[in-house]
Amino acid sequence: GSLPKPSLTVWPSSVLSAQSNVTLRCWTPEMGVDFILRQGETNLSVLQSRESTEGLAEFHLNDLKGSQAGEYTCEYYRKGSPDISSQRSDVLLLLVTGYLPKPSLKIHQNHKVSARGNLTFQCQKLDPLVQPVMFALLKAGTSNPLQLRGPEENGVEFSLQNLTVGDTGSYSCVYYQSSPPFLASQPSNHLEIWVTVLAHLSSSDYTTGNLIRLGLAALIMVTMGAFLVEAWHSQKESPNTS
Incomplete structure (x- = not known):
């Protein structure tokens, strides 16, 4: 049987101008495997796995040319008797503009x-x-x-x-x-x-806003009333100077 297919991703982009550099990354949760990168049906590169890669292989394509545009896939395999290969990754289309x-x-x-x-x-x-x-x-x-x-x-x-x-x-x-x-x-x-982003207020938002405004108005009225009462008492207790 075959192993599960890996994922193939690209950095920085799958659409690049000529002479750019790009990295294709093939990843699998499997450990201790080797990787193959293909352009169409042509094997471009085989990468030996290392302990530090932990199922990740990076293929670097530098100074891109138009001939390097196309459909890429990757797969991995575990060496044995016989070797066991994975399914191919989904196709990644690389465009050179x-x-x-x-x-x-x-x-x-x-x-x-x-x-x-x-x-x-x-x-x-x-x-x-x-x-x-x-x-x-x-x-x-x-x-x-x-x-x-x-x-x-x-x-x-x-x-x-x-x-x-x-x-x-x-x-x-x-x-x-x-x-x-x-x-x-x-x-x-x-x-x-x-x-x-535009602020769209619902009816509940308006209700809440009105309640807040009414509460603030009531607080202001109470405060003003307290000042008036205090002023009245002060005037009443002060001696008559006339």
Whole structure:
């Protein structure tokens, strides 16, 4: 039988420009195993496990080239008679940008939107290629595309629902070939989006607020009354100077 599949993750991002550096991390809870990284069906690297790795292998791809774009998987195996291999990880698509003209990215709303609202991006391909391509919505600081759409010839729309403050950030999009050689465009210009929180008071909030205001008003009236009574007593006890 085979061992459970590992997870394959990427840092800093699965969409990078040429000449960037990237690290692919293959992880499993199993101990004392060796790892294999594949691009498609080609074995790229075999990493011997060490006690310090504890089921984690890091494969470093430096000075990225367009030929390194593609679908990556990893697996691990335990040496024995015979060796026992794991299932392959889920596919991780690595894109190297800059080989096709950049698309445009637009929104129809204001760049400042309210929390719990929706936001629609339109990513449009501007070059004359008629071959259907895939589109990816990117956010700065995230390691993988937020959404994928396609294949389409000219453009797609991406929709973000029920926005939160965490959706604030810088967005861009790319398009790419969905089969080898996986050529990808330059990223679009970035759009800065701000998600703001508006105070929405319910009826219970209004009731609570009214009670607080009434309580403060009563406290002020009592305090003023106490001052008036004290002033009256002071005037009554003072000697008549007339």
